[in-house]
Amino acid sequence: MSLTNAPFFSLSVPRVTSLYALTLLAVTLYWWGRVWREGRAGRVPRAAWWSLPGLLLLLFAPILEQPTFFALGAFLLLLGEFWPRAYRRAPGRPGWWWPLLGGLLGAALLLSVTRSLEAQRPALAVALALLLGSGAGLASGLSWPRRATPSTLPGWPRWVDVTVPEWPDLSLTLTGNGAELRNVSVSALNVSGWSPARTNGWLLVRNTRGEPVRTLAAGEAAWLPIEAHASGVRVWYNVGDDQQEPRLFRADWTPPTQGQSRVLN
Secondary structure: OOHHHOOOOEOOOOOOOHHHHHHHHHHHHHHHHHHHHHHHOOEEEOHHHHHHHHHHHHHHHHHHOOHHHHHHHHHHHHHHHHOOOOEEEOOOOOOOHHHHHHHHHHHHHHHHHHHOOOOEHHHHHHHHHHHHHHHHHHHHHHOOOOOOOOOOEOOEOOOOOOEOOOOOOEEEEEOOOOEEEEEOOOOOEEEEEEEEOOOOOOEOOEOOOOOEOOEEOOOOEEEEOOOOOOOEEEEEEEEOOOOOOOEEEEEEEEOOOOOOOOEEO
């Protein structure tokens, strides 16, 4: 048997029904739409790229009569959709020229495959992979927000999704006229700003001498001038040089006007 007559290499007698093709098209459009929405939020695909081989496996499962391909393709689609970090924050807008170039190459290859009398499935798989990946890349690049996220301090985004670590990197000790904020982690923390709880404020973190503090080394402390009626604080920061994952420290307590003493929650 010649190589061109092998089951994988021949394009003769495709077994993809119209309903199945429309279903795959709907799944593809959903994936591109998801990439577009994440791009609007400043995130790009990471584990979500597993959806691309998943779609290809779903397409070739009926052609090759391989139910295993269908199961594996569905698994990869679910992995790309529900993985906790399927998308990641990017420091800037991703390039759009490489997806455009890939899309043009994929379209040219697909046109060549459909016109060839000896069309082969590997060429079709490469063409579809280029088109699927280019569509996702264009959706990510073109959906990127035009304006940077507003921030009071350069390089310190506040109005973005933040992470509240399970084990806090900071500790708060209430004093008579404020609170001591201490770095209890093993890494340096770049503090962005803070505000009292239930207050739409944005204040600089300062030391006991009133000087602005941008970085707290491990074990170093700063001072927050908290008023007597305050019931908590919020501190925004990053760990080391990691600008991709802003973190939030929360501390709440019962004000002395509502109880005999302040009680940290």
